Amino acid sequence: MDDLFTTIETPTAKYEQPLGLFINNEFRKARSGRTFQTINPTTEKPIVSVQEADEQDVDDAVKAAQEAFNGSWQKVTPSDRGRMLTKLADLFERDSDILAAIESLDNGKAFTMAKIDVANAAGCLRYYGGWADKVHGQTIDTNPESLTYTRHEPIGVCGQIIPWNFPIMMWSWKIGPAIAVGNVVVIKTAEQTPLSGLYAAKLIKEAGFPPGVVNVISGFGSIAGAAISSHMDIDKVAFTGSTLVGRMVLQAAAKSNLKKVTLELGGKSPNIVFDDADIDNAISWANFGIFFNHGQCCCAGSRILVQEGIHDKFVARFKERAAQNKLGNPFDSSTFQGPQVSQLQFDRIMEYIDHGKNEGATVAVGGERHGTEGYFIQPTVFTDVHQDMKIAQEEIFGPVVTVQKFKDEAEAISIGNSTRYGLAAAVHTKNVNTAIRVSNALRAGTVWINNYNLINYQAPFGGFKESGIGRELGSYALENYTQIKTVHYQLGDALFA
Ligand code: ADP
Numbered sequence: 470m471d472d473l474f475t476t477i478e479t480p481t482a483k484y485e486q487p488l489g490l491f492i493n494n495e496f497r498k499a500r501s502g503r504t505f506q507t508i509n510p511t512t513e514k515p516i517v518s519v520q521e522a523d524e525q526d527v528d529d530a531v532k533a534a535q536e537a538f539n540g541s542w543q544k545v546t547p548s549d550r551g552r553m554l555t556k557l558a559d560l561f562e563r564d565s566d567i568l569a570a571i572e573s574l575d576n577g578k579a580f581t582m583a584k585i586d587v588a589n590a591a592g593c594l595r596y597y598g599g600w601a602d603k604v605h606g607q608t609i610d611t612n613p614e615s616l617t618y619t620r621h622e623p624i625g626v627c628g629q630i631i632p633w634n635f636p637i638m639m640w641s642w643k644i645g646p647a648i649a650v651g652n653v654v655v656i657k658t659a660e661q662t663p664l665s666g667l668y669a670a671k672l673i674k675e676a677g678f679p680p681g682v683v684n685v686i687s688g689f690g691s692i693a694g695a696a697i698s699s700h701m702d703i704d705k706v707a708f709t710g711s712t713l714v715g716r717m718v719l720q721a722a723a724k725s726n727l728k729k730v731t732l733e734l735g736g737k738s739p740n741i742v743f744d745d746a747d748i749d750n751a752i753s754w755a756n757f758g759i760f761f762n763h764g765q766c767c768c769a770g771s772r773i774l775v776q777e778g779i780h781d782k783f784v785a786r787f788k789e790r791a792a793q794n795k796l797g798n799p800f801d802s803s804t805f806q807g808p809q810v811s812q813l814q815f816d817r818i819m820e821y822i823d824h825g826k827n828e829g830a831t832v833a834v835g836g837e838r839h840g841t842e843g844y845f846i847q848p849t850v851f852t853d854v855h856q857d858m859k860i861a862q863e864e865i866f867g868p869v870v871t872v873q874k875f876k877d878e879a880e881a882i883s884i885g886n887s888t889r890y891g892l893a894a895a896v897h898t899k900n901v902n903t904a905i906r907v908s909n910a911l912r913a914g915t916v917w918i919n920n921y922n923l924i925n926y927q928a929p930f931g932g933f934k935e936s937g938i939g940r941e942l943g944s945y946a947l948e949n950y951t952q953i954k955t956v957h958y959q960l961g962d963a964l965f966a
């Protein structure tokens with residue numbers, strides 16, 4: 470292995486892995502010469518070392534982005550931007566086995582699920598490629614002596630900070646809308662999962678983007694992430710991650726140059742099951758709602774609320790269902806749940822499980838480590854849970870769910886909303902009126918009715934309350950990446966001669 474590329478062999482793909490910082494369409498070393506290891510969570514062993522960006526490298530990436538923004542990128546038509554994004558989507562599809570293998574290796578997610586992530590990432594890039602030449606302003610009739618119109622202009626250099634739970638999807642959700650409307654990007658991947666973003670950087674060059682338009686760096690949050698959020702020449706920052714760090718990003722933006730900020734943060738989403746729900750469906754969706762991606766989803770349905778008439782039956786059947794989820798090697802085609810991403814996450818989750826036990830909740834299923842190697846945790850279901858318990862209030866970000874009982878609609882809404890988060894919620898009922906009334910009353914950016922976790926790149930996603938600011942995906946995301954300029958053109962004589 471040299472310092473900038475190495476060959477990696479996984480059970481499903483052998484490929485060339487870039488390791489450098491991708492700045493100006495080239496992979497290069499970090500100025501400090503520092504590197505860091507990325508760990509395979511299935512084996513707890515290092516995979517490779519990648520170059521580690523610090524403030525100086527962020528600065529280099531910003532300069533490259535600025536140069537592109539003021540130079541070559543200005544000459545590219547919106548349609549050609551769209552063509553590059555759709556070409557990138559094609560390349561994602563061509564290399565989907567490689568990208569999915571990287572996700573399984575670096576993040577630990579099941580390969581079958583990683584393939585879906587890559588398909589979503591490619592679809593998202595293609596979707597925004599389609600938008601590139603369809604964003605335009607208005608002409609506004611103000612007075613016969615003037616021509617007044619608006620232009621939807623790019624914001625400029627966008628800093629993007631992404632998490633480790635859906636590395637390649639988050640990369641695409643961020644880059645797609647930013648690039649579609651003519652911005653340039655410095656994106657930092659999460660230190661736990663740098664590999665897929667670097668592979669995708671290679672495809673950026675192949676797709677024909679001019680140098681400096683998309684810069685991809687690996688590095689730590691407190692160094693490279695902080696350098697992005699406080700940089701004086703970054704015009705906008707988009708962050709996905711914990712609410713704790715989201716607050717720091719917002720503060721850094723306020724203290725530096727008041728860059729525009731969008732945040733997609735944590736959640737403690739209620740998944741509400743009424744007596745009249747189709748219980749088989751509700752159990753399947755509740756299981757998928759919390760255990761998909763090992764519970765490492767900001768919108769995970771981590772609080773199941775069940776009406777008293779079916780509570781006991783639901784719990785008995787849900788326990789059986791949760792215990793059936795197959796844990797194991799991500800590359801095994803029957804695996805549903807792989808390891809948690811890191812030792813730190815594993816420890817945090819196990820600590821929450823201990824809290825639940827000590828607070829007096831009942832462990833109905835799981836509650837222990839699975840196996841002896843890798844960061845595997847048994848799917849865990851807590852019953853006898855009260856609203857004031859830590860496990861009912863705080864985001865656990867793992868395969869741990871609480872089940873609570875409610876009497877009626879009003880109580881379901883009240884418990885559902887009694888959290889500082891507001892990312893997502895779900896309602897299971899056959900009664901359309903109940904479904905609509907309750908979904909209207911829930912303070913959440915997404916409400917699923919008789920399903921869970923369905924996210925499409927055509928529809929917006931984001932949080933109420935402390936779950937975030939702004940919306941990703943759909944046409945709404947384009948608003949985060951454009952600023953409106955109003956132009957008044959004088960047609961007739963001066964009004965104030
Ligand atoms: P988690 O606790 O789940 O790892 P974080 O919110 O810490 O989630 O991380 C999400 C992203 O935010 C990662 O890319 C991480 O490097 C970055 N990050 C962490 N701390 C900071 C910070 N102080 N400033 C900017 N970015 C940060």
